[in-house]
Amino acid sequence: MPSPTDRPTDRDVIVREVGPRDGLQLVKETLPTDTKLNWIKAEAEAGMVEFEVCSFVPPHIITQFADARAVAGRAVEEIPGIRVMALSPNIKGAEIAFEVGVHAMNYVLSVSKTHNEANVRRSREQSILDFAEIVKIRNADPKLKDIKIGVGLATALGCTLEGDVPEKDALGVLEEVLAAGADEVLLPDTVGYAHPTQVRSLFRKALDIAGDVPIITHFHDTRGLGLANVYASLEAGAKHFDASLAGLGGCPFAPGATGNIVMEDLVFLLESEGLKTGIDIEKLRAAREIVEASLPDEPKHGRILKAGLPKGFKPATNLIAAE
Amino acid sequence: MPSPTDRPTDRDVIVREVGPRDGLQLVKETLPTDTKLNWIKAEAEAGMVEFEVCSFVPPHIITQFADARAVAGRAVEEIPGIRVMALSPNIKGAEIAFEVGVHAMNYVLSVSKTHNEANVRRSREQSILDFAEIVKIRNADPKLKDIKIGVGLATALGCTLEGDVPEKDALGVLEEVLAAGADEVLLPDTVGYAHPTQVRSLFRKALDIAGDVPIITHFHDTRGLGLANVYASLEAGAKHFDASLAGLGGCPFAPGATGNIVMEDLVFLLESEGLKTGIDIEKLRAAREIVEASLPDEPKHGRILKAGLPKGFKPATNLIAAE
Numbered sequence: 001m002p003s004p005t006d007r008p009t010d011r012d013v014i015v016r017e018v019g020p021r022d023g024l025q026l027v028k029e030t031l032p033t034d035t036k037l038n039w040i041k042a043e044a045e046a047g048m049v050e051f052e053v054c055s056f057v058p059p060h061i062i063t064q065f066a067d068a069r070a071v072a073g074r075a076v077e078e079i080p081g082i083r084v085m086a087l088s089p090n091i092k093g094a095e096i097a098f099e100v101g102v103h104a105m106n107y108v109l110s111v112s113k114t115h116n117e118a119n120v121r122r123s124r125e126q127s128i129l130d131f132a133e134i135v136k137i138r139n140a141d142p143k144l145k146d147i148k149i150g151v152g153l154a155t156a157l158g159c160t161l162e163g164d165v166p167e168k169d170a171l172g173v174l175e176e177v178l179a180a181g182a183d184e185v186l187l188p189d190t191v192g193y194a195h196p197t198q199v200r201s202l203f204r205k206a207l208d209i210a211g212d213v214p215i216i217t218h219f220h221d222t223r224g225l226g227l228a229n230v231y232a233s234l235e236a237g238a239k240h241f242d243a244s245l246a247g248l249g250g251c252p253f254a255p256g257a258t259g260n261i262v263m264e265d266l267v268f269l270l271e272s273e274g275l276k277t278g279i280d281i282e283k284l285r286a287a288r289e290i291v292e293a294s295l296p297d298e299p300k301h302g303r304i305l306k307a308g309l310p311k312g313f314k315p316a317t318n319l320i321a322a323e
Numbered sequence: 324m325p326s327p328t329d330r331p332t333d334r335d336v337i338v339r340e341v342g343p344r345d346g347l348q349l350v351k352e353t354l355p356t357d358t359k360l361n362w363i364k365a366e367a368e369a370g371m372v373e374f375e376v377c378s379f380v381p382p383h384i385i386t387q388f389a390d391a392r393a394v395a396g397r398a399v400e401e402i403p404g405i406r407v408m409a410l411s412p413n414i415k416g417a418e419i420a421f422e423v424g425v426h427a428m429n430y431v432l433s434v435s436k437t438h439n440e441a442n443v444r445r446s447r448e449q450s451i452l453d454f455a456e457i458v459k460i461r462n463a464d465p466k467l468k469d470i471k472i473g474v475g476l477a478t479a480l481g482c483t484l485e486g487d488v489p490e491k492d493a494l495g496v497l498e499e500v501l502a503a504g505a506d507e508v509l510l511p512d513t514v515g516y517a518h519p520t521q522v523r524s525l526f527r528k529a530l531d532i533a534g535d536v537p538i539i540t541h542f543h544d545t546r547g548l549g550l551a552n553v554y555a556s557l558e559a560g561a562k563h564f565d566a567s568l569a570g571l572g573g574c575p576f577a578p579g580a581t582g583n584i585v586m587e588d589l590v591f592l593l594e595s596e597g598l599k600t601g602i603d604i605e606k607l608r609a610a611r612e613i614v615e616a617s618l619p620d621e622p623k624h625g626r627i628l629k630a631g632l633p634k635g636f637k638p639a640t641n642l643i644a645a646e
């Protein structure tokens with residue numbers, strides 16, 4: 001049985017490390033299980049509490065995740081105080097997540113119908129029905145009641161196949177997955193098409209619709225606007241941010257994709273804005289060194305650990321605790 | 324006599340290429356004069372109308388600018404339709420700018436007193452007096468009346484020597500240089516310390532104080548927040564943006580400085596936001612190729628020309644013309 005860690009309440013915003021999943025899924029070199037766990041441990045020591053650690057897909061699709069059960073299971077067992085999440089792109093993957101006992105699983109479907117067909121080979125409607133089925137499976141088993149079920153609405157901010165995606169389409173699908181019982185919803189810009197004003201508008205409306213259900217940002221820096229989009233989502237009231245250490249990652253449907261936004265730089269942005277992340281930027285260096293040593297040929301991004309913190313820089317104080 | 328090109332009125336925002344000055348000042352390899360001019364020409368063909376082309380400093384200080392007179396003079400003569408600007412960090416440099424007949428010159432001083440001493444070896448007060456003297460020299464000679472005199476307030480958003488710089492200090496110096504007759508004022512974040520909310524606040528107040536005098540942004544991406552800061556300045560009403568092709572450039576007082584924000588990505592941000600820049604992003608590729616071929620060992624940055632424009636991307640329509 002999982003013993004899910006609730007989100008900490010001593011932080012203004014929550015950042016989530018998705019590198020072990022999104023950062024690795026296109027990397028050819030397979031990282032050993034121990035290396036993945038060492039990375040997660042090192043980042044947990046810097047204050048990180050949420051990790052998407054793997055994807056439950058068949059090994060012949062993504063070899064990198066052949067050890068997904070071991071990574072997720074051991075992360076839950078061996079690293080106290082973190083929330084372990086896994087991507088489960090279908091019912092089968094969800095069943096594995098439940099069996100392994102992760103704290104949370106993320107399902108995925110695309111707002112763009114063409115992208116959904118290309119990505120998971122089913123209609124968007126069918127994907128939503130499958131999601132509802134996953135929630136039902138969880139709800140039917142009292143042993144699973146603490147496992148949170150999130151869903152990412154891919155292409156919510158643009159699609160490599162369809163181009164612009166109307167905001168009302170994304171909000172419509174959001175309402176459907178909320179009705180189906182989503183515990184949290186990601187509105188990712190996987191392909192790096194989004195621009196700040198678009199982001200601010202979508203997140204304002206989505207946060208309004210979702211009420212207490214967390215809406216999570218997930219930006220890629222493919223076209224350089226990743227942190228500008230983070231800032232726009234902050235203005236809209238977003239409090240949850242995905243990123244990956246050193247900006248690892250990409251997307252099979254995003255040609256030339258440069259990867260996720262850089263965790264270190266994201267934390268610097270948030271702390272500069274006076275928002276307590278709970279992360280010690282300097283301590284991220286140890287985790288980054290593990291990634292650098294184990295993936296020498298992958299492009300690594302990020303500015304703040306290279307340039308150093310500004311003179312006299314003070315991490316954000318705990319605004320919540322101070323209230 | 325210069326024949327200054329007025330700023331075009333068919334654009335919502337003006338971007339300025341500062342690479343030939345700020346981008347090159349730390350580059351060890353000296354670019355031939357013809358290469359500099361070819362770069363400027365190629366970028367002018369993409370729609371760029373403003374360039375800071377050199378710095379009038381003694382060659383023993385920065386060898387790269389030993390050909391400054393030739394570059395500025397030939398840019399004025401040989402490339403029609405552009406505004407040619409030069410950095411003149413002191414009275415002597417201003418006299419050269421006047422002699423060469425640039426369309427505009429930029430003086431520089433630092434808001435932080437310690438930084439001003441370190442950078443130009445005089446007190447901030449003396450620097451402001453010198454600036455007023457330069458304006459007087461221009462005003463005294465009817466032949467020089469069309470030359471615009473700008474001034475950059477270095478460290479307006481943070482200082483490597485003093486750390487935080489109080490907003491009121493930057494606004495105080497702004498008022499002094501406006502009183503001394505500045506035609507435009509830069510509020511640079513040369514060292515990459517600024518964060519978006521700080522930028523928005525300073526630019527709102529500065530634009531309010533400056534009235535019709537343009538306030539120009541100049542961000543470095545040293546700590547990854549360059550384009551987020553651009554977006555925040557846009558929200559404040561900024562309309563003028565410095566950048567350099569491929570993000571060339573740094574600052575002697577900013578250790579590990581990664582350079583100016585990337586022109587290509589800046590244009591993508593602005594056009595995505597529906598603001599007509601007058602720049603054809605794809606045509607910037609030709610200029611970038613010149614920079615890449617002539618500076619093979621310099622780090623080149625930028626995402627949009629690597630990833631390509633989003634599917635169905637439309638450049639901003641001319642909002643001003645459409646009004």
